[in-house]
Each structure stands twice: as C-alpha cells, then as structure tokens.
Amino acid sequence: MRIYATYNIKGGVGKTTTAVNLAYLAAADGLRTVIWDLDPQGAASFMFRVKPRVKGGGKAIIRGQRSLDDAIKGTDYENLDLIPADFTYRNMDLLLDKGPEAKQNRKLSRLLAPLAEEFDAVFLDCPPSISLVSENVLHAADVIVVPLIPTTLSVRTLDQLTEFLTTFPGRQPEVLAFFSMVDRRKKLHKEIVEELTMKREGIARTPIPAAALIENMSVQRAPVTAFAPSSAIAKAYKSLWAEVRAL
C-alpha cells in the first residue's frame, strides 16, 4: 500500500481537485484505492456525492472506538472508495493531542496500517494548515504531492516544507510539487513554470492549467478525468499521475 497526500499550507491551490483526480486515475489503473477526505469542509466527499458524515465523528476514529474500515463508502467508480469528511474533523488537532507526545504525530499512520490488506493506494486530502493533523499526514505519507500556484512566494512554502521534512527521523516521504492553476496567458506564470521546472528538483514536468472544466467538477460532482476524459485538463492529470506513480 502506498500513501499519497496532497498538501499545501495554503488553501485554494487545487489540493482536493488533485487528490480526487489522481485517486480516480489510480483506481482506473486497477489499483484498489481509497481517498480520505480529512478536510472538515468535505469538498472531496461532495465531489463523490457522499454525505460528509462519519458515525461517531472523528473522535470515534481517532480514539479507535470505530475502525476506519467501518467508515468506508464505495464511490460510483470501480476500485475507488472514500472515507468521508466529518464536521468534527475541525477538532482533529485536539483529538490527536492526547497521549505521549512522541506518538501524537503517528496516530494517522497507525489508523491507516490495517488498510494495507485491502488497498494498494491511499490518498489523503488535507485541510490547509500547519497543525498536528498535517504533521500526522506528512508522517503517514510515502509521497507528498504539493500543488503550487506559480508565484515566487509559493515556491518558498515548498522550501519550508522540504526543510521541515528533513527534521523527520528515519524514512522520509518523497515530495513532488507541481504547478497548479497555471494561466499560460500570464507572462509571470509562464516564466516561473518554465524556469523552476528546469532549475529546481522535485517539481513535476507536468503543469496543471487553470480550466473552466475544473470549476465544472463541483457541478458534475465527479472527477474531470471521469466526465471529460479526453479534455486537455484530464490529459494533464494523467501525465501528472504517471509522474507521481513513477516515484
């Protein structure tokens, strides 16, 4: 089982869109896939038409009163399941902040471990923040996929993340950033994408363009890779998934 997390400290950069589409493509490749919507806003759950509710809330799961397995819902797609968001996830930090300090940032990792028998790929869709939740996600993940808006500032956040990961003892996750919501008509976007993709390591060759079809995902309530598989944006996600999968 390989665990992928879409992460960025900033919101609105395309984390959920990326998690939803990459998870769909993983499932379409035949990988038994589950996506965990960790964001209390429940955008990924909404996208798959699943009610953002978990029996007993986040507390029951984090405390182990309810197994993660129980919360899993099938989506409309073969091989693709979802663990829905729940509004109580907004308090997940408090729930994780219990017990010995050394173990607090490994709780999600331990909760996910039993899924290894059943799934080949897990996607974690994180809420935007620096918190105990995100720290747990970073510890649990094998690959961290970081969407970046093409600005100089956003590249700094990637540097900060990479630096933070170097403080992890033992195994460290792979990090692959990619440029998201790229507007080719903007000169600055074009320059940053071209320059940094060439110069900086750890940035995917595939940028994901800004596209009206992405907005349409919340209308269709489906991954764009599912409802418009021949579109340019769907092809870009396929290419990005190929890069992520190759890690």
Next chain:
Amino acid sequence: MTPGLAGFVVAGDETTWGSALDKALEALGEAFGVVPDPAGAQGGTWRRTWFDTFDWRLYRAGLSLEYVATRRGGELVLTGAAGSRAVTGPVTGWRATRSYHARDLPEGPVADRIAGLIAPRALLPTATVSTAGTVARLLNAEGKTVARLLVERPAVQDRPLPPRLAVAEVRGYPAQARRAARLIALAPGIESIASEGDDTGSYLLDDALRAIGRRPADYSNKVDAKITAGMPAPRAVATILLALLDALEVNVDGVLRDTDTEFLHDLRVAVRRTRAAIKLIGDALGLPSADYDRFAAEFKWLGDQTTPVRDLDVHLLDFDVMASRLRAAKEDDLVPFRTFLQGRRAREFRALARCLRSQRFTELTTGWRATLTAIRGKGRRPGREEPLAAGRLAVERTSQAFRKVSRRGAAITADSPPESLHDLRKRCKELRYVLEFFSPLHDKAAYFAVIGDLKKLQDCLGDFQDNEVQIDEIRALAGAMLAAGPVFGGGTVPVGTLLAMGELTAGLAASQQAARAAFESRFAGFAGAGGQRHMAVLLAGEAQ
C-alpha cells in the same frame, strides 16, 4: 464496491421473461434512479464452463468448479456449500473442451480444496454457458450510486436460459442494496435464488444441464437397478444386469480416450458384477444353459483383457506413496521402474483398446442387451406357474452367500494357507455383490450396518491378497526388466533400482503380515453375534 449479491431468476418461459424483467426495473425505478452503466465491470459477454469428474465428485460434495475465460488467460472459480465464499485462482492455457487432472490445477486454494477429492479422476467439462451481462447503477436522491443491478442473459448451446438478476452492494450502503433486493423480490415473475454471500452459479449449472438433457450426478459406480420386492425374479435380474451393462458401456469411451484410470476400474467392476450376477442369480433368467455358458465365458474373456492395464495402473497410482516409504533406497532409484511400467502400460493399453473396438466385444454387449431386454419385457404366460418374486430371491441368495462366508471364514486358523483367505475374499465379494444387486429392496439402516461389517473384513482380506499379488508382480517385473536388456540409457537395469524394488516388496510383505494379524478380529466383527444380528435384521425386513 463489495459484491454482496442477492440473486434472482426470472420465472416462466422465454415468452414472459422480457415483461417480468421490465416489471422488476419499473419497481426499482420507483425508489432509485436506474442508469445503464455500459462501462460496468460486470457487464459484457463471457463464457463459463463447469468441470466435474465423471462421477460428479464435486457436485456430490456440494461444490462447483467454473472456468471463466478472460483476455489474459482464465480463472477458476470454486463455489462451496451454501453461505461460503467462492475460491478463485488464475489459470493459463485451459480450454473449455478438454479434460484436466488434479496435477493440472495451478497451485493455490482451488487445488488445495479439491485435488485430494478428485484424484485420480479427471475433470471433464459438463456444460458451457455464454452470458451477456448488463449493469445498471441504482442512484439515490443525490445521484450517488448506492447499488448495482446486474442482469445476465445466459444461453447454453444457443438455447436461452432464464435470465438472472443480482443486486450488488456498494460499500457503505447495505440498506440500499437490501431495499433494491426487496423490491425485485416483490416483482411478479421473479424468484429469489440465493441469499447474500451465495453464488448463483450452481443454480445456473442445473438449468444448463437440464437444457441439454443431462442431470447432475447422472453417473455413479453404485448398482442402481430399479427393482421392487414384488417384481418377478426374471424381470428383476434382467433389470439388474441391464443396469450393469449400462455401467459397462458408459465407461468404454473414457477408457478408449484414456481420460483417467477410473473408467477402466469402473468398467472392470461392472464386468465382475455381471459375472457374479450370472453365477449367483442368473438362473432366475431362465436361459438355456448353453447361453449361460457362452455369456459367462465371454465376460470372463472381457475381464481378462482388462487385467494387465489395471494392474499396471495400480502400481503407477500407488507409486509415489510407495516410493515415499523407502528407507534405504532413494526415490530416484525407482525412476527406471516407473519408466518401465509406463512403457508396458502403453503396450498393454493398445491391446485393450483393440479388444474394446473388436467385433467380439460389440457382439457380446449387443447380444447380451438383446437377451436381457427380451426377458425384461416378457409378460407372465397364462397358465404358467407364478415366478419367484425378487424379494424372495434376494433373501434366498443373500442367506446362501452369508452362510458360505461364515462357514469358510470360521474354518480359517492361524495355520491356514494363504489360498484359504483368497478364497474367502472371493466369497465375500459375492456376498457384497448380492447385497448391492438387491440394495433397493433393503431397509437402508440395516443394509449399511451389514455392508459396514463386511467392508471391514473385505479391506483386511484385500490388503492381504493385493500385497501378495503386488509382491509377485514386482518380482516378475524385475525379471522382465532384466530380460528387456539395454533399454535404460544404453545400460541394463541399475542395481539401485532392483534394490529399491526389493525394498518395496519388503514394505508390501510387512503390510500383508499386518493384514493377516488383523484377520481374526475383523472376521469376528463380521460373523460374530453383532454381525449375525445385523444380517438377521436385514433379511427379516426383506422377508416382510
């Protein structure tokens, strides 16, 4: 998606299936959005072929084995008794038209479950069903898929079979799947065929077999003659012998194809039973004595023709077990012996095949069938004495055979020669056959009590004699191998091989001695007070 399936079959006939399906879909449409899903993984067309042994060992064990061809090879699907999950395993190079042995099963759970059950029989294709499947998604008010409906339209040899419906659960939405199943179950013309977790395959197999005029478990090597106690004895005996002739003939094709060793075994059993029936109850047929003698001699000839191949089969079937028991010699030492056995079997098999294709064999079976059919169809002649009833004949001949076994067995002492035990074995076989011929007339419990006693004694006598025969044969084969000269890689028989064969005979001799030591207690179990009582109950029931 978790495939928790609730299965249904459309009732009625071909003319009503369409409207019944429409009604089921209408019922679902009132509670769910029903959207065709052409990309659904369970849709499309596929062929599934069921395999079983000639004597239906899987079916009788409540199992069914399907081979489903896929683009990348194929899959074996083993479904068990109700409620258990299917066991699957990938398989390559299989075809729906040929037979396979236990050794051809790919390693894995399917082989683990059935290899021991089927061996040494081969798996034969019993029916091939082509299915066109369509999938519809059942949506809730949010437009979310909460269950799937699978509609399968199967056909066997271009004959359509009743369509199947199944509701597949989407994980996390079990209540919705249950609701869909309830709605379908209430639709007119729809019958439930399986509860959640079951596979619907075995029901489909039943339908397919019916459509091609077969029924499951239509062969067994048990004597299965339709006789009654009140039936005139000539007709009952002719019926028994015709059932034996059916069993003999139905195995010929499998022997000639050399599908597995048990076709010949069952054919030989049918011949032996026929010979025993002619000897023990054949007089009831009222045939001229010249006919008796002729048929008896011809069936002896047939039995003799089958003996060499069967003897070699026994050696080869037991080979691995015997080889594994070697202590001093290595298993590899026996390789030349196995090669020799295989070569000799190939030669003997050609002779057997010539026999079974010969005019003499055809004349024997057709002549015998014509004779028996005429007797069975004959009515009672007016003015003639009422013939003996089958029930009386059964009591008379069973008592005779039992007395004979009891008398001869009681005369055997520790000093008796081996021949006396061999002779007793023959008498036991005769008793067993008489019991089996008339088994439909007996009370089941009383019958199995007697058979149980007798079988223990027969096993002991069988071990005693078979081990002796095998020892003699191994000695004779060793001589034949030496006489065959330089056939083993340019040299003569390796010394290691002869030593290993010697060790085999030593092992067999030990088993023979053990059987001899066990004889007294086995015989006491059969002919003692308990055995006598079992037989008395059996015969008393029959006399009534």
